[in-house]
Amino acid sequence: MTKLPHSENAERPRRYHHGNLVEALIAATVEIIEERGVEQVSVREAAKRAGVSPGAPFRHFRSKAALLTAVAEQAMSRLTDAVAESQSNAGSGEPLAAFEAIGQGYLRWAIANPTHFEIISSRTLIDFDASASLRSQNEAIRQVMIDLLTRARERGQLAEGLDFDHLVLAARALVYGLARMAIDGHFPEWHPTEPPSQAMRLALRLFIGRVTARSSS
Structure with missing residues (x-):
């Protein structure tokens, strides 16, 4: 894997x-x-x-930007550890299960580390392009997502008619948006019936279910 x-x-x-x-x-x-x-x-x-x-x-x-970039580099290292651990703990050779585990690890880390998440998320606060470690670790996460989805597609596990590039973008947007909503306090007005952590987990599960081929579900 x-x-x-x-x-x-x-x-x-x-x-x-x-x-x-x-x-x-x-x-x-x-x-x-x-x-x-x-x-x-x-x-x-x-x-x-x-x-x-x-x-x-x-x-x-x-400068302040240089200092905040260093904070972001620390955050990215810890995020990388969190998603790698989540993927490892999934204990499954199924690419979609590993893909979902990465998302769940990202969400848990973001909720547990809102300050680091805020810094790492804002390209206006940091000099992302000047940081080799930020760029390389961010690209590593993206490439693993692409690799897992590619394997799922090759196995016929993705629903038909999905645009691959937009699927990657949608997955990223979903976990980022859910984390942002939770940290900014939006869940009480949008989904007050469950704790944010549970609502996020189920929303990601719903997304994975929707992109999975019917014969693979």
């Missing part, structure tokens, strides 16, 4: 220790966002929160 590799990033320390300034600044930035919002982030404020001099971070981060 095509699988996503686990990243090798360890948990970040929350305060500066010798040799871990970058990690401390990232942790401080996440704290600022959680407490006061992303608009209050600055390199100097992160330095203050981390307990270092105002000029210390500028060797690593020359």
Whole structure:
């Protein structure tokens, strides 16, 4: 089975220790966002929160965008781990089961890490194109999705008449939109009868059911 590799990033320390300034600044930035919002982030404020001099971070981060990009890189590594673990735990050689597991892992991670999700989602806050790690890990997730759907199509497991490229886009849009709705607090007005986590899980299950060939369901 095509699988996503686990990243090798360890948990970040929350305060500066010798040799871990970058990690401390990232942790401080996440704290600022959680407490006061992303608009209050600055390199100097992160330095203050981390307990270092105002000029210390500028060797690593020359701008707010650079600092938030580092947060996004951390988020992407953790997201990659989450979806890889979910896919591995699915324990099935069926491509559509693995495909669904990736979506479920994405949703669980997003709900558990709303601050990281917010940063990684916004191309206006970060310099996505300048980050090789963001681009490569994002592409790895996309390619695994494509590979799994390709295998499902080759096995006759996809419903007839589906446009492949739009199917990939729709799957991505569904999990992203569900995560965004949950984090932004929309579920009470749109679907108040179930906890968001359960509603998201069932919505993704419905999507997989709709794209599965009748003979494969």
